[in-house]
Amino acid sequence: MKARLVRYADLIPCRTAFIDTRTPGSTEKENFTIIGAGVSESADQHVHITERHGFNIGAARQPFGCVNSQHSHDTAEVFVVHSGHWRLPFGPNKEDGSIDIGPGDVASVPIHMFRGFEKLDEGTGFLFTVLGEDDPGKVTWAPAVFEAAAGHGLKLAKGGRLIDTSQGDYSLQDVELAETTADDAAAELKTPPLDKLRDCVVAADAMVANPNSPLAAEGVEEAAVITPTDTGDGFVAGPIAGWWPHRFNLRRLTLKTGAYIPEHARAEVEVIFVQSGTLEVSWDGGALTMGAGDTLSVPIGLPHAFRNTASVDAVAFVVRGGDAPAMPAFVDRAH
The missing domain is CATH 2.60.120.10 (Jelly Rolls)
Known part of the structure; x- marks a missing residue:
């Protein structure tokens, strides 16, 4: 990693x-x-x-x-x-x-x-x-x-x-x-x-959290930025869909202090760019902390979790491969 x-x-x-x-x-x-x-x-x-x-x-x-x-x-x-x-x-x-x-x-x-x-x-x-x-x-x-x-x-x-x-x-x-x-x-x-x-520009203050995101939870928001078509993980096309091909989605992920996204795996490649704050990314056997300006490529199928351990919001942009990403697969460690 x-x-x-x-x-x-x-x-x-x-x-x-x-x-x-x-x-x-x-x-x-x-x-x-x-x-x-x-x-x-x-x-x-x-x-x-x-x-x-x-x-x-x-x-x-x-x-x-x-x-x-x-x-x-x-x-x-x-x-x-x-x-x-x-x-x-x-x-x-x-x-x-x-x-x-x-x-x-x-x-x-x-x-x-x-x-x-x-x-x-x-x-x-x-x-x-x-x-x-x-x-x-x-x-x-x-x-x-x-x-x-x-x-x-x-x-x-x-x-x-x-x-x-x-x-x-x-x-x-x-x-x-x-x-x-x-x-x-x-x-x-x-x-x-x-x-x-x-219509091909979305201002930071116009990005709206999607309550249907599978990552949405207390202190966690995921907003669509580029969505070429309706997706399998609960996003509708827009606000930037494009009349030209993208073949990737772009989202903004925000975690309040202490917020946590449990372990989950993706069927698509995922690249995380930290806009501000710090973001802990963990997986079975390891963890790393990203700071503003850092970029991480998460392998397809790797169960991983996110946590904000700092006293300010963690804001990251996430690029997911393909026009229509699927639902993430959350890991049940109890079994």
Whole structure:
């Protein structure tokens, strides 16, 4: 289980993950690949957990004013704001409006449209991200991103590998460069109406506990955030269902001081990200305590329990594989 735990303090960043890494305004961003291959274009990207989960978990850490350039994904991209205030601008040149998000908010940006993200306030902020599928593919950059990167010595090979032409020791022989996204291709990646995109965001104070959750108990709340369809464990579709595939659910789990969720096993992979407070996770023969910013992957079928032993609420976001998770199987230790 320790090998399935990635503590915030142990995260290994990559500062050369993408083609815009030298573009002014983007030089200070840090990219993290926590679970799965991710979409990094750099061989320097460290992957903490390589096991296939059916989705990818990553993160971004950026200071005030730092920009992640306009790009499009072929699979779902979900942002969970751990800290800081952020703006999501839309369109190849940010011309299609924007949405601002803050701590505890969640945004799922539809596939096949241009988006970026910018840190708005002072200090460093951290975004926890979920990408759909085991292979989320490579990003499609807006045309202007290629132009800006070329001016700082970076080119992109087909297949998504960065080539640094500023070092003097590169060779473009036998390397086929990725073509700049054509204007007509970029035009096909249309931005939905802003009102429709606002339905893809759930603010922290709008997340509502589901009394039908099998985990619900005194001091325990589980709120739906992303539910593509009605599930076997008592959740109805929404508040984010999406007109594009997710193939995972996202929930917010809150435990008051002393609250306990008995041992139970899941038929789906489960990834826990602690938003605030501390959360004890125990199983037969072991336990560990997670703190804010920590990520844990719980194996399918492992009976495990949760407890909040601290004096403040424990708030965690939970990613469960599949569109419709089943009821958990609670363990009866009396027999």
